[in-house]
Amino acid sequence: MTTISLPRLRERIETLARFGALPGGGVTRSAWSPPHEEARAWLIGEIRAAGLDPWVDAAGNIFGGLGMSAFDAARPAVVTGSHIDTVPEGGILDGALGVLAGLEALHTIQESGDPHTRPLAVAAWSDEEGRYGSLFGSRAFCGKLEAARLPEMAASDGERLVDAMTRAGFDAMRSPEAAAPEGSVAAYVELHIEQGPRLEEAGIPIGTVEAIVGVRRSWVVFIGQADHAGTTPMERRRDGFLAAAEFALKARDLVVKRGSGRSVTNFGVVHVHPAVGNIVPARGELLHEMREPDPAVLDRLARECVTLAKRVARRRQVQVEFRPVSATMPAPCAPRVQAAIDAAAADLGLATQHMYSAAGHDAQNLAAVTDAGMIFIPSKGGRSHRVDEMSDWEAIERGANVLLRTLIALAN
Ligand code: HGY
Ligand code: MN
Ligand code: MN
Numbered sequence: 493m494t495t496i497s498l499p500r501l502r503e504r505i506e507t508l509a510r511f512g513a514l515p516g517g518g519v520t521r522s523a524w525s526p527p528h529e530e531a532r533a534w535l536i537g538e539i540r541a542a543g544l545d546p547w548v549d550a551a552g553n554i555f556g557g558l559g560m561s562a563f564d565a566a567r568p569a570v571v572t573g574s575h576i577d578t579v580p581e582g583g584i585l586d587g588a589l590g591v592l593a594g595l596e597a598l599h600t601i602q603e604s605g606d607p608h609t610r611p612l613a614v615a616a617w618s619d620e621e622g623r624y625g626s627l628f629g630s631r632a633f634c635g636k637l638e639a640a641r642l643p644e645m646a647a648s649d650g651e652r653l654v655d656a657m658t659r660a661g662f663d664a665m666r667s668p669e670a671a672a673p674e675g676s677v678a679a680y681v682e683l684h685i686e687q688g689p690r691l692e693e694a695g696i697p698i699g700t701v702e703a704i705v706g707v708r709r710s711w712v713v714f715i716g717q718a719d720h721a722g723t724t725p726m727e728r729r730r731d732g733f734l735a736a737a738e739f740a741l742k743a744r745d746l747v748v749k750r751g752s753g754r755s756v757t758n759f760g761v762v763h764v765h766p767a768v769g770n771i772v773p774a775r776g777e778l779l780h781e782m783r784e785p786d787p788a789v790l791d792r793l794a795r796e797c798v799t800l801a802k803r804v805a806r807r808r809q810v811q812v813e814f815r816p817v818s819a820t821m822p823a824p825c826a827p828r829v830q831a832a833i834d835a836a837a838a839d840l841g842l843a844t845q846h847m848y849s850a851a852g853h854d855a856q857n858l859a860a861v862t863d864a865g866m867i868f869i870p871s872k873g874g875r876s877h878r879v880d881e882m883s884d885w886e887a888i889e890r891g892a893n894v895l896l897r898t899l900i901a902l903a904n
Contacts, residue, residue, distance in 0.1 A: 583881020
């Protein structure tokens with residue numbers, strides 16, 4: 493059985509890492525940004541050099557086809573991939589590993605002449621990190637984009653999706669055209685770093701993902717009253733920031749105590765207004781995120797956090813507003829794909845651990861239109877979404893070979 497070329501895969505990973513590289517290591521390559529668009533052009537060249545057919549759809553998703561140059565329900569394809577956009581100050585493997593290992597696997601199949609009855613494609617999904625809206629490219633591909641919301645989709649710093657895509661040469665309003673024909677994907681499997689500590693701590697080389705968490709994000713805005721920070725007696729202040737701070741601490745305890753034990757929450761963006769040292773903050777704005785594998789638990793926690801926010805607001809004599817940003821559904825992975833991953837790992841003498849993904853992924857969109865699954869490799873120290881995110885090259889090679897064998901099995 494053929495195996496992937498680690499030197500070639502490593503060369504591509506290290507080359508892609510240069511687009512948006514930061515002086516101290518790591519990378520910032522936001523969707524539609526100049527370094528991202530330069531990486532897009534490079535990747536299209538690599539796809540062509542690997543003997544595959546490149547194409548880009550209306551949502552900016554990049555594809556490399558082996559025995560195909562478009563999706564066709566008459567010839568359902570086996571698809572792999574991930575994303576080349578990154579979080580700000582992120583690592584060089586989150587997303588990049590799945591795209592380049594997928595490219596390497598198809599390149600190896602193409603060179604080996606191994607038979608495959610189904611066409612294969614590798615994808616680089618647009619804006620997986622959701623700078624402008626969660627899992628954007630794969631949502632468009634799976635026909636789940638709400639066209640009416642496109643004009644209002646924006647990053648937390650206010651930059652609109654429409655403007656970012658226009659700058660990159662795309663018409664955001666046409667992105668729903670990226671929806672693939674129904675039945676045109678026979679299976680999907682994505683290789684990704686675990687982005688957590690579980691596999692490394694268990695000493696297990698391969699993770700077979702059983703389910704992917706749902707992620708809810710919404711702005712929670714506490715509106716008090718600007719006042720002079722010196723002359724206003726403390727007991728008369730209606731401080732929007734302090735209400736937000738109290739809510740954040742109490743919501744964190746609520747999710748830990750009343751969640752499933754796998755529920756997590758984060759307040760990654762905080763805005764204060766007017767954000768001047770000698771004015772009592774009128775407004776405290778939090779981007780509140782919650783994650784959980786069980787949809788019923790996630791819904792209950794969301795309701796309980798709204799009740800908590802209203803209680804804090806009342807006690808502090810401020811108003812509170814909620815502005816939902818995104819909500820992805822938890823997704824089960826297909827038993828058929830899980831079994832193919834386990835069999836491929838066993839062929840290679842590798843133990844697997846079945847686990848849920850505490851990170852969101854494009855595979856949770858693909859799960860709505862086909863049999864989808866994910867392969868994890870250990871992250872060093874569980875580190876991810878930080879510049880020192882890394883995995884051993886041997887782990888990368890193992891993951892890419894499990895992916896190769898899984899793809900060949902699914903394509904025959
Ligand atoms: O945030 C996530 O779960 C993923 O890394 N996009
Ligand atoms: Mn990520
Ligand atoms: Mn990712």
